[in-house]
Each structure stands twice: as structure tokens, then as C-alpha cells.
Amino acid sequence: MSAEEKIDIDLFKVVFRAMAQSDNLEIMADHLTQLLVAALEIKGCTIFVLNPEYDELEVLASFGLSTDYVQKGPLLSDKSIADTFSGKPFVIPDVKNTDKLQYPQDAQKEGIGAIVSVPINFYGKVIGAMRLYHHQVWDISDRDVDSLLVLAENIGLAMTYTRVLKALKTIRYTVDDIHDIWMLE
Amino acid sequence: MAIQKILVAYNFTHLDQKAIEFVTSTFARLDGIEITIFHAYTPVPEIETQASMVTGKLKSSLSYLSQQVMQRENEFKEITEKLAKNDLANAQIHTIFRPRKKDIASEIINLNRETKFDVIVLNRKAARVTRFFSGSVSHKILMTLKETTVCVVS
Numbered sequence: 001m002s003a004e005e006k007i008d009i010d011l012f013k014v015v016f017r018a019m020a021q022s023d024n025l026e027i028m029a030d031h032l033t034q035l036l037v038a039a040l041e042i043k044g045c046t047i048f049v050l051n052p053e054y055d056e057l058e059v060l061a062s063f064g065l066s067t068d069y070v071q072k073g074p075l076l077s078d079k080s081i082a083d084t085f086s087g088k089p090f091v092i093p094d095v096k097n098t099d100k101l102q103y104p105q106d107a108q109k110e111g112i113g114a115i116v117s118v119p120i121n122f123y124g125k126v127i128g129a130m131r132l133y134h135h136q137v138w139d140i141s142d143r144d145v146d147s148l149l150v151l152a153e154n155i156g157l158a159m160t161y162t163r164v165l166k167a168l169k170t171i172r173y174t175v176d177d178i179h180d181i182w183m184l185e
Numbered sequence: 186m187a188i189q190k191i192l193v194a195y196n197f198t199h200l201d202q203k204a205i206e207f208v209t210s211t212f213a214r215l216d217g218i219e220i221t222i223f224h225a226y227t228p229v230p231e232i233e234t235q236a237s238m239v240t241g242k243l244k245s246s247l248s249y250l251s252q253q254v255m256q257r258e259n260e261f262k263e264i265t266e267k268l269a270k271n272d273l274a275n276a277q278i279h280t281i282f283r284p285r286k287k288d289i290a291s292e293i294i295n296l297n298r299e300t301k302f303d304v305i306v307l308n309r310k311a312a313r314v315t316r317f318f319s320g321s322v323s324h325k326i327l328m329t330l331k332e333t334t335v336c337v338v339s
Binding site for chain 2: 011014018021024025026027030031034035037038039041049050051052053058059060063064067071159162163166173177
């Protein structure tokens with residue numbers, strides 16, 4: 001497969017508009033994974049959030065992969081494509097020839113040929129990762145990897161925005177619970 | 186004896202299976218039980234119809250996404266039909282598989298407004314940081330609903 005560029009401004013428009021249809025982070029992340037799978041004609045896509053306490057990756061959204069694969073076991077950030085957590089994207093063009101995976105046999109059993117992992121950065125810190133899984137060996141272009149980084153940065157922004165929104169809503173519910181006189185519309 | 190209405194939120198995970206096992210072991214032998222198994226899925230995003238080549242290509246790929254949703258619906262039907270025949274043969278089983286517009290907690294709360302349930306069975310995954318960003322379903326339901334028993338399986 002040649003390193004054809006597949007991500008362009010039209011795809012960015014579609015993805016950002018779809019994400020903007022909701023104020024819910026899970027729906028935004030689901031739409032991003034769905035659209036990337038459809039547009040890039042790949043097997044699946046997963047967005048992880050990093051748990052810094054346990055150095056584990058928690059699944060925020062996933063599309064195209066089997067439930068068994070997604071729930072195969074705890075994913076440790078220092079064993080599963082650890083390079084991503086230094087803040088840089090990492091490409092595994094062929095999963096049969098890599099020592100970067102924590103569960104290499106599960107990946108092959110799932111029918112995954114290649115993985116692209118990009119960090120989700122926010123304010124210079126890695127807060128998660130977005131991974132794209134191809135059925136076969138994948139020679140992704142540098143420009144597409146760079147475009148995926150931009151999409152991942154936007155997920156980082158959305159995560160922060162929805163966290164603030166959630167905090168505001170919690171305050172509102174708490175105030176509403178005290179007395180109707182404080183009810184906001 | 187009044188019918189006891191039970192809602193089970195289902196999302197195809199191992200914990201959901203645990204929640205079903207809890208419902209089976211607790212309610213399966215009782216009479217007058219009506220169980221609703223509920224799944225809300227994220228619908229395929231709406232794409233603007235423009236003459237752009239990429240959008241056109243993407244629209245055709247979106248049919249693949251719709252197929253995946255249909256596949257999930259079939260999987261959901263298979264699971265619930267199997268339950269109705271075996272473990273929960275004594276109870277009336279209803280299924281709801283519908284697109285979500287909001288967060289899962291709000292979908293469950295709205296469904297409870299439509300059909301007043303006596304018991305709601307949820308599960309609680311261990312993902313702590315995800316909950317920090319997207320909110321806790323069980324917490325929101327417990328804070329909002331009144332006069333409903335909520336069981337959380339973890």
C-alpha cells in the first residue's frame with residue numbers, strides 16, 4: 001500500500017461538524033472514531049484516556065473492534081506503544097514485526113495488521129491516546145499522521161471543555177436541590 | 186400482586202453480563218416480573234450533502250457504519266431472546282434499542298419518566314479517569330430519581 005494522503009480539509013470539516021453536534025464527550029468521541037474508520041477505510045479506532053495514578057489506559061470510545069479485544073485486559077502505558085506517552089505519534093506498520101505491543105497475539109487474532117498511535121496532548125501533558133487499527137500492513141503518510149495529531153489535540157480540548165461544563169452542571173444541580181428559588185433556566 | 190417493572194441498562198460488556206446474572210438470580214423465580222433490557226447507541230453522524238468528492242466517498246462509507254449498528258441490534262436481539270427462552274423464561278421481557286441524544290444517564294432518566302420502573306439495574310466500570318471527564322452514570326441517576334430502587338453491580 002502506498003503512502004497516499006487521505007486526510008484533507010473536507011474530512012476535517014466533516015469531523016469537526018459532527019463533533020460539534022453534541023455537548024457530550026462520549027458522543028463526540030464516538031463520532032470521531034466512526035468517521036475515521038469510514039473515511040480511512042480502516043478496521044477500527046479507539047480513544048483512550050490515561051489514568052496517571054495506575055499508568056493505565058481507559059477506553060473512552062471505540063469503534064470497529066470486537067468487545068473481547070477492547071476488554072482483553074489492562075493496558076499499561078509503559079508496555080503498550082509506550083512511545084506515544086512521550087508525546088509523539090508512533091506507527092506500527094506491521095504488528096507481526098514489533099515488540100511495542102502488550103498483547104501482540106490478541107492483535108493478530110483480532111485481524112489487526114497495523115496500528116497508528118497518536119497522543120492526546122493538553123497544555124504539554126499527555127492525557128490520552130488515539131489509536132487507529134488497519135486490517136493490513138499500513139504505510140501511512142507523515143502528513144496524515146500530522147493531521148491525526150491535530151484531531152487528537154481537538155479531542156483534548158473537547159475533554160477539557162466538557163469537564164468544565166460538567167462541573168458547572170454539577171453546581172447547578174446542587175443549587176437546584178437546595179431550593180427552587182435558585183432554579184436557573 | 187402488582188407487576189414489578191425492572192430496567193436493565195445493557196452495553197455489551199462483561200459487567201453487563203454480570204448485571205444480567207444478578208437480575209436472573211434475584212428475580213427469575215418471582216411471579217409478576219417485567220424486565221426491560223435497554224441499550225442506547227450513538228447514531229451515525231449526519232453528514233452534509235455537498236458535491237465534495239471526499240464527502241461523497243464518506244457518505245458511501247457511512248452505510249458501513251449503519252451496517253455495524255444493525256449488526257449490534259441483531260446481537261442485542263439474540264442475547265435477549267436467549268434470556269427470554271432460558272434464564273428469564275418466567276418473566277415478561279421487553280427490549281429497547283434506540284439512538285441516544287444525550288448522555289446515557291439522561292437517556293435512562295427519560296425512559297424512567299416514560300415507563301415508571303420499580304427497579305433499575307446498572308453496572309459501574311472501574312474506569313476512574315473516564316468518569317472524571319464524562320461523568321458517572323450511576324451517580325447522576327441516584328441523584329435524580331426518587332422512589333425507584335437502583336442496584337449498581339460492580
